[in-house]
Amino acid sequence: MNLLNCRDLVKKYGSTRALDGIDLTLEAGAPIALIGPNGAGKTTLFSILCGFLRPSGGEVEILGSKPGRSELHGRLAALPQDANLDPRFTIGHQLVLFARLQGLSAKQATAEAQRVLDQVELSKTFTMKPEALSHGMRKRVMFAQALMGNPELVLLDEPTAGLDPPNVKAMRTLISEAASQATFIISSHNLDELEKVCSSVIHLEKGKLKGVVSIDQSKSSGYLTLVMAELTATVEQIQQVLSAIKGVSGVSFNAPNRFVLDYDASNYPQIDLEVMQRISAMGWKYRQVVNGRTLEDQLYFE
Amino acid sequence: MTRRGLLSLLAFALVWFLVLRYAIYGAAQFFMADAPGGLIVSFFNSTVINNLMSWQIPELAVFWVICLYLLPIFCVALTADQTASDRARGTLRLLHLRATRDGVFFGRFLGQMLILFMLILLALMTTLVLVLLRDSSLFIPALRLSFILLVNLLLVLLPYTALMAWVSSMASSARQATLYAVIIWIVCSIVTGWLSSQFPGLWGLDKVLPGAQVSGLLQLSGWNTLSLAYLPIIQTIVLLFLGRLMMQRSDW
16 A cells, blocks of 8 residues: 555645646655745645645545545644644643544543653643743644654654754654654755655655655765865866866856766766865865765756 | 633623622512512513513523523624634644544534533522522422523524534634624624515525524423424524535635
8 A cells, every 4th residue: 555646636726736736656664855945835735635625636545545534543643834732721631632532542642642742852841831832842742743643654844944953953863763653754945954864855846746856866876075165266167177087977066165076986986085186186175075966956956 | 621711601600690699589579579460561561571470480580581692692702713713723733633624513513512501501500599599399390490491592502603613614713703703693684684575475584593583482481492493403504514514625
């Protein structure tokens, strides 16, 4: 059974097509990233998968069922963007209610609520109301509710949006730890974060599917990324020097200081040493030489 | 129990204390002092007053009249936010991951009815205490009559709660839901009034709005009041159907 099947999925808002004929099939496994600029249709796709929105056309099947069906309760979890807990009730009270709705007994539900809060290191918030928490803590509580009952598929819509670096790191660790128990689909603008957590990427743009890319593949040889410390020569000069290295078939520049070398990895496996020597000989300073390309280079600067 | 819930309960208790102390107690004394064919009956000379005067327990007769007009207002205010603010806040999304749209919609409706049931029960019990303080031998007939009133008041409130369930499914706050209800109410009143005057053959139009049976109820007593029960039940079914339709079709 596929994790997810979309066939010619369309969502219209008036004359605007937020999703424009998406065909997508995904299998369970390592975390999957969903990326695209603002207005690409990421949140719309998530909302349709969760049953919050009804598609204007096409078909969707998630874990073998139509979105919003009771068969998915407890199997599909999500951290929807801009969804908040009720400020009038304590966090524990609401998590216990969610667990009860997922079919747990009162005793099991309390234990489950405490377990997930403990998992996100917020067990002390059980008796607190949502308004007493910081933004980062609220996000973690929302993540906790998505882990209740050990779901098969977890959709996270912008889980790190608005978080400071320590909280982003904490969220990344939480996702990595939980990824062994469920398949995660994570929507975000933060490509660096996604690169660290996910193994493949669904790329949306203007409501259309641009492609499904393997991050592991982007990290493999065939490309070399050179990050300069400062540009003491012109971009054209640097490109000329790098292109002259044997085995390099192309050099692209990504402002402000990144060069991506396309090279023959099978015949020139030691090319990174050659690149460093050439830069040193020219008296230029570099910050990093990385095997492969960043996700950003792969998706936007091909 | 939330702060808003406690405030609502406190407001209900205070209003009810005033109603009980001054309206029900005072009016009951007044009714008892008036013999059949006395001042009140001759002054008002209506079937409603005649009917109320015939009640064995005047406290409950006054309770009945007051509740018929007061409870619907309280009901509209209390049940306005069945799903509205949860939708605006996104909490409905978290619920929908674990419950169907029907489950949320009908669950909230039944929850509101349960709260109203308990409030009516509480109000009836305090009135019963008032009756028993006057004459403890009236316990059994008062209990029997209280049960009839409880069933009838719940029937009266059913369509109001269903109306608020419907408008709440369109609104993003309790205030907006109340505003929608007022607009729907006024538009329906004007349209049905105009249609009735233009086409006298359309005789059932005055029964469209919740509470249409109230004036009829005041002329009935005992279980005879259930002869009008079909009206709020049909209204409730129609309003819940509209609300369910809205809930199923809306984007969250």
